[in-house]
Amino acid sequence: MVHFSPAHLLAGTCVLLSAGVLTQKVTTCYCGTVHRLSCDTGVISVQTALWGHEDERCFHGQPPYPVNQDCSPMGTVENLKTRCDGKKVCELTPADIRYPGSCTGYLHTTYTCIPANYLVTCEHSLAYLQCDKGQVIHVYSADYGRRDRTTCIYNRPYSQIQKTDCSSPSSKVAESCNGKNSCIIKVSNSVFGDPCKGTYKYLEASYMCQDALTPSNPPSESPSEPPKSITMHNSRLTGRLLLAVTLFLMETVVSTKTVTTCDNSYNVHRLSCDFGVIGVQSALYGRADSETCSEGRPANQISDTSCSQQGTTDVIRTRCDGKSVCELNVKVVRTSDPCAGTYKYLQTNYTCLPAIQVTACEFSVAHLYCDVGQVILVYGADYGRRDQTTCIYKRPESQITNVDCSNPTKKVAESCNGKNSCIINANNAFFGDPCQGTYKYLEVAYVCEYPTV
Incomplete structure (x- = not known):
C-alpha cells in the first residue's frame, strides 16, 4: 500500500x-446566544450575513425559512468579516453586530473554509511567517489578545487567563509582512497595544503564499480578500x-487503530482522529489473550482467554461514533462480570472516516444538506457539553463548568436520514435537558450518499 x-x-x-469549497450555514435565533462559525480544515471566509424577522419556525425545525434582506443593517457582512475572516473558530453574539434600531430576529450567516497557513504565537515570543522561494506573504487576518482559556496557558496564573473577551483584529501583521517572502513579528503590547491589561495574550494569524507580483498577477484589492493567484478553481x-x-x-x-485500557475505574479510554471522525469497528471487554494487561497478575487471573461481555461494541459506538475525540472510563461498559476472577481490559478497534461536522450552539439551528441527488446519513450526534471551549462567548462561568453532560441522541438521524437537507433546532425542547443550568451545544457528523434503490 x-x-x-x-x-x-x-x-x-x-x-x-x-x-x-462547500458553503456552510449558521442560524442563531436569539440576540444574546452564541453565533458560532468553525472550520475543521482551513479558515473562515464569510460570504453573507442577514437578519430575518422572528419566526416561530426558527424554534421548530421547519423547512428553510425566508430571510428578509431589507432587515439587514448596513455593514453587517463587513462587521462579521472583520471579526471572523481568517480564524478557525469564531464565536460572537448577534447583539455584537446588531445596529441600534435594527429589526429583531435571527442572524443567518453563510461562509466557506478556505486553505491558509494558521499560526498561534504566545506573548513575548516571535511569530515567523514564511513562504517557499518565489512566493510572498498575503496576510488574511490577525488578532491579538485572548479568547479562550486553553491557548498559551502553561504555568500562567488563573488571573492572567480568565478574561476571554479581549481579542481584537490588528492590521499590524499585514502592514509588516505583506509582499515579503518571510517575516518576523514580535508578539508584545509594544507592537499591538494592550487590549486587556493583566491578561496573558497571544497572536492568531492566518496567511497565504502567492507568487511574487508580476504584471499578470497584481496585488489583491483588499487585504481581506484571497489573492488572485490562489482563487478557487471553477471546476467544482x-x-x-x-x-x-x-x-x-x-x-x-491510517489503517485501523487499537486502544487498550486495563480494567480500572480511574483509567481513561481515549479514541481520537486528527482527520475525520471515529468509526468503531469492534470492542472487547474481557480477555482474549494472556499477555495484555498481565503485569503483576497471577496466572489464574489471566488464563481465561475467551472472556467477553456482549454489547460492548454497541456501547462504544453509541458514545464515540462521529466524534473527533472520545474519552470514557472502563466502568461505562462494566455492567456485568463475564468471567469472575479474571482480570479484564477494554480494547477498541476503530478507523477515522471523513465526515461533515456541524456544531450548533443552544438556541441556534444546525443546517445539514447535500448536493443534488444525494441524501443525508447521520453518523453520530450529541447534545450537551463536554468541554469549556465550545460555545462559551460571553457565557457566565457557571454555565460552562459542567463538561460531563453530553449525551448521544438518535433524534438527528431520525429527522434527517434520507433527506437532501434538514434543519435541527439545538434546544432542550427537542433534545431534553441533560444538565440544567448549563449552556449546551449540538455536535453532528454526517455524510452525503446516493440513495440506494
Missing part, C-alpha cells in the same frame, strides 16, 4: 478545498466526491 506523509495529506486536502467537486477522495487519502495513511 502506498503511504503518504501528513504533509502530503494536508496538501491533498488543500487541493480538494480549492477545487470545491461534489460533496460526495470530495469525501471519497479524502477517504482515499486517509486510507493510504
Whole structure:
C-alpha cells in the first residue's frame, strides 16, 4: 500500500478545498446566544450575513425559512468579516453586530473554509511567517489578545487567563509582512497595544503564499480578500466526491487503530482522529489473550482467554461514533462480570472516516444538506457539553463548568436520514435537558450518499 506523509495529506486536502469549497450555514435565533462559525480544515471566509424577522419556525425545525434582506443593517457582512475572516473558530453574539434600531430576529450567516497557513504565537515570543522561494506573504487576518482559556496557558496564573473577551483584529501583521517572502513579528503590547491589561495574550494569524507580483498577477484589492493567484478553481467537486477522495487519502495513511485500557475505574479510554471522525469497528471487554494487561497478575487471573461481555461494541459506538475525540472510563461498559476472577481490559478497534461536522450552539439551528441527488446519513450526534471551549462567548462561568453532560441522541438521524437537507433546532425542547443550568451545544457528523434503490 502506498503511504503518504501528513504533509502530503494536508496538501491533498488543500487541493480538494480549492477545487470545491462547500458553503456552510449558521442560524442563531436569539440576540444574546452564541453565533458560532468553525472550520475543521482551513479558515473562515464569510460570504453573507442577514437578519430575518422572528419566526416561530426558527424554534421548530421547519423547512428553510425566508430571510428578509431589507432587515439587514448596513455593514453587517463587513462587521462579521472583520471579526471572523481568517480564524478557525469564531464565536460572537448577534447583539455584537446588531445596529441600534435594527429589526429583531435571527442572524443567518453563510461562509466557506478556505486553505491558509494558521499560526498561534504566545506573548513575548516571535511569530515567523514564511513562504517557499518565489512566493510572498498575503496576510488574511490577525488578532491579538485572548479568547479562550486553553491557548498559551502553561504555568500562567488563573488571573492572567480568565478574561476571554479581549481579542481584537490588528492590521499590524499585514502592514509588516505583506509582499515579503518571510517575516518576523514580535508578539508584545509594544507592537499591538494592550487590549486587556493583566491578561496573558497571544497572536492568531492566518496567511497565504502567492507568487511574487508580476504584471499578470497584481496585488489583491483588499487585504481581506484571497489573492488572485490562489482563487478557487471553477471546476467544482461534489460533496460526495470530495469525501471519497479524502477517504482515499486517509486510507493510504491510517489503517485501523487499537486502544487498550486495563480494567480500572480511574483509567481513561481515549479514541481520537486528527482527520475525520471515529468509526468503531469492534470492542472487547474481557480477555482474549494472556499477555495484555498481565503485569503483576497471577496466572489464574489471566488464563481465561475467551472472556467477553456482549454489547460492548454497541456501547462504544453509541458514545464515540462521529466524534473527533472520545474519552470514557472502563466502568461505562462494566455492567456485568463475564468471567469472575479474571482480570479484564477494554480494547477498541476503530478507523477515522471523513465526515461533515456541524456544531450548533443552544438556541441556534444546525443546517445539514447535500448536493443534488444525494441524501443525508447521520453518523453520530450529541447534545450537551463536554468541554469549556465550545460555545462559551460571553457565557457566565457557571454555565460552562459542567463538561460531563453530553449525551448521544438518535433524534438527528431520525429527522434527517434520507433527506437532501434538514434543519435541527439545538434546544432542550427537542433534545431534553441533560444538565440544567448549563449552556449546551449540538455536535453532528454526517455524510452525503446516493440513495440506494
